[in-house]
Amino acid sequence: MPVKLKDIYQKSADLTCLIQWLIGLNVLIDLNGETCKSCETGKFGLRKDSSYSRDEHVWRCSNKKCHKKVSVRVGSWFENHKLTLEKILLITYFWVYQVSELFVRHELEIACQTIVDWYNFAREVCTCVLEKESEKIGGEGKVVEIEESKFGKRKFHKGRKVEGVWVFGGIERGSKKCFFTTVTDRSRETLLGIIKQNILPGTTIISDCWKAYDILDQEGFDHLKVNHSLHFVDPTTGAHTNTIESTWRALKKSLPVSGTVKSLYDTYFSQYCIRKKYLKDSSDPFLKFLELIKSVYNPQILIPQLTSDKPTSPKKQRHVLLPILSPNINDSMDDFDI
Ligand SMILES: [Zn+2]
Known part of the structure; x- marks a missing residue:
């Protein structure tokens, strides 16, 4: 069954559930069980953290002397934006189904300019995907x-x-x-x-x-x-x-x-x-577009920057895809610790 609007509202009612779902889709970074690069002993786990008011969750190193924190949004479509994960997802959903900006403003009670901005971001994803493909059309017999x-x-x-x-x-x-x-x-x-x-x-x-x-x-x-x-x-x-x-x-x-x-x-x-x-x-345009977003904003490429290669226990296998855009990693690293 394709994702419906009610599914997003239902998942969003429980932030842990929503974040786990987005991690499962690889739209958010998955640091679970990875060794912390700062101390090289602790393991990252998803923890509740009230200092992250919007997301209420953070990746935190298990080493009490370290306790390095990494935002769940790092490197993702959601990074560096004030809106809640739920609202960004809803705007994305509405864009996919070509819902008017007027309706989105009514439904989500956010500023008109914010919606315009996000619809522009979605179109930018389209441009990036096409640039990456740079596929020529035609050919012999076409x-x-x-x-x-x-x-x-x-x-x-x-x-x-x-x-x-x-x-x-x-x-x-x-x-x-x-x-x-x-x-x-x-x-x-x-x-x-x-x-x-x-x-x-x-x-x-x-x-x-x-x-x-x-x-x-x-x-x-x-x-x-x-x-x-x-x-x-x-x-x-x-x-x-x-x-x-x-x-x-x-x-x-x-x-x-x-x-x-x-x-x-x-x-x-x-x-x-x-x-x-x-x-x-x-069959599911919303999930398809999340996949395209992921090919442009792929948070998993940051895993090697945040975790240690020195295994303290058998490591889980990583699947790291190269991004279409090369985000300025040094810039975004500054935002990790809030
Ligand atoms: Zn650590």
Whole structure:
């Protein structure tokens, strides 16, 4: 059964239960039974600690002369934020299910800006995941539709100035693979650079008749064009760009009606791609997104920094995954002892 809202509320009613659940999901660091690096004799255990007002728990070294403490949040999605674990989890859940910020504010009684910030953090995770994958689309026998589209509203006052931003994108037919990026111009250099960065050689690329694409044939791609001023489907080749046309509509719909800062457009595109690729058809989109969060904010990579390699007893096996981002470990180490 996928995680429901009531499950998060139920688990949150008992903080120990909630923290154990998050440790089990590897979203929080697991120091249980690890040897403390400070004294090299004590073992870490999860203990209740009232000095940690929000979490009420801390990893504490068993050596009474040491008693080193490590926040349960260290290195995680929750680190360095004032909200309770419950509220952060709920915001994350609401983001996954595309709940409006208005409703989240009503439900959680937190400041509007805080919700905006967390929704931005979630989109940043999407960007990081895509950057890490840096997977090219297309390839031999594959068809990719490309197109540019103008985003943003036209403003007819003040001298008919057109506000907005050009976006360039590509989508592979028959898969969920796509890319979108804002562009400062639509020159051949700019678009060709993005095409080479995102599309494999040998791909059949279908585009409109924008002159910047004329060079594609010479760059290792099969190139088909559709002249949109004459027809939507080329009568000779059957080429069309219906897939990307409908994607533009969905993408534009996924943007907020107002208040979108142009610089955030790219994160909205990442959000669209991640939802399409990982969340839409997942049996549990919330747990799937926690997995993606974990690939960006992986607290387990800090275990070697906090624990001793000198075994005092048979050590348990560690599974340490490399992070996508390399957090500045020295900075976050300063926050361990509060
Ligand atoms: Zn210790």
